[in-house]
Amino acid sequence: MTSFIYGYMAIFAIFTYLTLAIAYLVAKKITGNSVQAMLFSVFWTFAAYRTFDVTRSVAGEALAFAFIPLAFFGLYKLIKTQGKSWWIVTLALTLITYTYPTIAWVVSIYLIIGLIILKNKVTDMQSMWLGLTKAALISFFTTSFYWVPLLEEAKIPFQPASHLQIQTAALNPIKVLTNSVTNNVTGYGIGIVMVILLVWSFIDWHKLTFIYRSKLVWGGVSLILATNIIPWPLLGSRFNFVLMLPGMFMIMATLFISWVGSYVVASYQKSWLNWLVAGLALLAFLVPVVRMQLTAPTSDRVHYNNEASLVGFYNIDDYLPTAAAQNIKSITKNVFIVNGKREVITRDSFGNRVKFVTPKGIINTPIIYSAGTRVTIGGKPVHAYVSNRGEP
DSSP, X not given: OOOHHHHHHHHHHHHHHHHHHHHHHHHHHHHOOHHHHHHHXXXXXXXXXXXHHHHTTOHHHXXXXXXXXXXXXXXXXXXHTTTTTHHHHHHHHHHHXXXXXXXXXXXXXXHHHHHHHTGGGXXXXXHHXXXXXXXXXXXXXXXXXXXXXXXXXXXXXXXXXXXXXXXXXXXXXXHHHHHXXXXXXXXXXXXXXHHHHHHHHXXXXXXXXXXXXXXXXXXXXXXXXXXXXXXXXXXXXXXXIIIHHHHHHHHHHHHHHHHHHHHHHHHTOOHHHHHXXXXXXXXXXXXXXXXXXXXXXXXXXXXXXXXXXXXXXXXXXXXXXXXXXXXXXXXXTTEEEETTEEEEOOBOTTSSOBOOOOOSXXXXXXXXXXXXXXXXXXXXXOOOOOOTTSOO
């Protein structure tokens, strides 16, 4: 496949089928109800926040949706087998970590909370802790291929997340509600289907068991945590932790509301109602996605400039090394320093390739340097080092 656009659509189609299949199998195994399993898989897979990921081309987070239910199935089996099925939790956390590590941290916290809530169902606590210990240790080693490079990159100085970025990530509740009710999948919200299921589930509170009530409450709490009601800036300035965390809570809210909502709808035992609600969820997904496809670019070649794109999209230098952040104007204006003289040289719009003729000497480029960056001239590698502007 040579088309970037068709390749993009194909990969998300694969992710969608995988998410549908895993969600259905997990729900069927836990509930034994094929109708509820079908509803949950549709609600979860075609949820507005996952569609939000599709519209933003956030492939890792979209793929993580496939494995998150598997982690909670692992908790279910862990309790049911009194710690013997620890490998399912290990597998789920490993897959989630390699797709989107931030959500793996949040899922782990929710698994611990779930175990505390369900501790009365654990008859052999020693075996349970032994199983959890195995899952934790093996998950650590299976994800070390990610964590070791992460620890190495942590030594690189980055600008901390700003208050402006956190405000953008966690909107006020009114804005989140507006985006949700209008089913604005290009904005931050939970979607109209989740709003309907949340209200419907609270109306049918009397039908819910203790476990379903707990999940509904945690779904509501997670939704609140996803807004700026919580003073996230006070918790720290690390970009990954603060900026991404509200979105992770939005995912967890979607999970619990989808699960409880599927139970509520299935409890009416009306086939036409099941198809109607499932159809509404599909429609809420298809309309914005089809609109996005109709407005997709006709060319596979899209203008790209890593420095200008980062600054233009985020407004602040969250991803930039400290040295680059302090010299960002000269970098985004393509100022080269050739043998001590400043020159503005046009770069290739589709990559970091530059064509110019110059005498031998030292060239300070406006291309941000990352660990592993290779520099070549005429196809031959040359020595490069980080300058005081944060580039080679």
